[in-house]
Amino acid sequence: MRLAALLLCLALPVAAQSAAAPDDMARRAAAQLQQAAAGLERAGSARDRVAALTRTIRAYEAGLAAMREGLRRASARERTIRESFEVERLRLEQLIGALQSMHSSPEALLLLHPSGALGTARSGMVLSDVTPALHAEVEELRARLEELATLRALQDGAAQTLEEALRGVQEARTRLSQAISDRTELPRRVTEDPAQMRRLIESADTLEGFATSLASLPADPAAPDLPDFAAAKGDLELPVRGTVRRGFREPDAAGIRRPGLLVETAPGAVVTTPWPATIRYLGPLLDYGNVMILEPSGGYLLVFAGLDQVYGRAGDVLPAGSPIGLMPGADRAPAIPAAATEPGGQAPDETLYLELREGDAPVDPRQWFRLDED
Incomplete structure (x- = not known):
């Protein structure tokens, strides 16, 4: 009977709406x-x-990351709703059939029962009990269909927003490069002569060896005073927006342990100095891509490897928060990464290597940087 099928439909569970609100996240990101x-x-x-x-x-960077996360959640939520529809197809077909049958039948006939007046009374009681649950089921179905339409509209409309944002951030990067080239007000210190630096580069066989040799060179006695770097221990912000993927001396897939952190970043992310510092070296080195080595104060070096562009000149004394370079991949970052539209897709991330050296030895940067913020 239609009524028995309807009762069976209402007895089965329905998918609960996710607590996540990707549409709200996307609006805030916009x-x-x-x-x-x-x-x-x-x-x-x-x-x-x-x-x-x-x-x-x-x-x-923050807005783009939030928008992409909103799209990722929207895509995941849409898949969940569609999968629930697929799983509940038979139940939904029975529900819709029962609704159509009830809608097309005169109200009086719905109450008639072959067994007579007692059966008719009982069927009326059953229908009065079923009606609220039926309405709730219909409202749940309507809500999920409306949510599905909202999620699809969100994803269709986000592409233009992301494209405009990518053009904006690229323009900002171009202007930043020009502004740094035009900058003339930075204090400077005397650094190693080019011949001496060239010898160090040619003799280096590892990044650690190069940094050790650089640290051993005599300091400039007339260098501008910088704040005490030791006072910053435990309170430094990461130099780039990202997430630490490999810790100090943590082995990689090949079993190699490096004395620094590997930070996963978005393509083209800007890297800044976390503390006032002097540029001791910048440029390509071995197979590390572009390298930036900063001296925040005597006896300490901050080493950054894997940059695409580096800013400044050796000897520049930078205030905290100054840009020192950009990560690779700015020209190939898609507006909507695969991770936002395909199950298991991965966004094209880059990695920055960060090393902190005290004296002639590396130390664990986790003791110096706040890592609870992406």
Whole structure:
């Protein structure tokens, strides 16, 4: 009977709506990206264009990350709803059939029963009990269909937002490079002569060996004073927006242990100095890509490897938060990564190697950096 099938349908569980709200996340991300675009407009007239453009790029990075996470959640939620429809297809067909049957039958006939007046009374009681549950089931189905339409509209409309944001962040990177080239007000210190540096580079067979040789060179007695770096222990921010994927001396897939952190970042992410520091070396080194070595104070070196672009000149004394370079991949980052639209897809991430040296030995950067923030 239709009524028995309907009761069976209502007895089965329905998929609960996810607690995540990808549409809310995407709206907040879109607002972040609008604020970043406004920051880009203001950066041209800022007194410190380098600082303003660095903040703008970071704002774009945060908005893009939030938007992509919203899309990833939207895609996952859409798959969950569609899979639940597939699993419950028979139950939904029975429910819809029962609704159509009840809708097309006169109300009086729904109450008639072959067994007579007692059966009719009982069927009326059953229908009165079933009706609230039926309405709840219909509302649940309607809500899931509306959510599915919202999620699809969100994903269809996000592409243009992301494309505009990618153009904006690329323009900010271009302006940043020009602003750094135009910068003339930085204090400087005397650094190693080019011939001496060339000998160090040619004799280096590892990044650690090069950093050790660099640390052993005599300091410039007339160098500008910098804040005490030891006071920053445990309170430094990561130099790039990202997540630590490999810790100090943690083995990689080949079993190699390196005395630094491997930080996963978005393509083209801006890297900044976490503390006022002097540039001791910048440029290509061995197979590490572009390398930046900073001296935050005497006896310490910060080593960054794997950059695509590096900013500044050896001897520049940088304030905290100054951009020192960009990660690779800015020109090939898709607007919507595969991870947002395909199960198991992976976004094209880059990795920054970060090493901290005290004296002539590396130390665990986790003791110095706050790693609870991406």
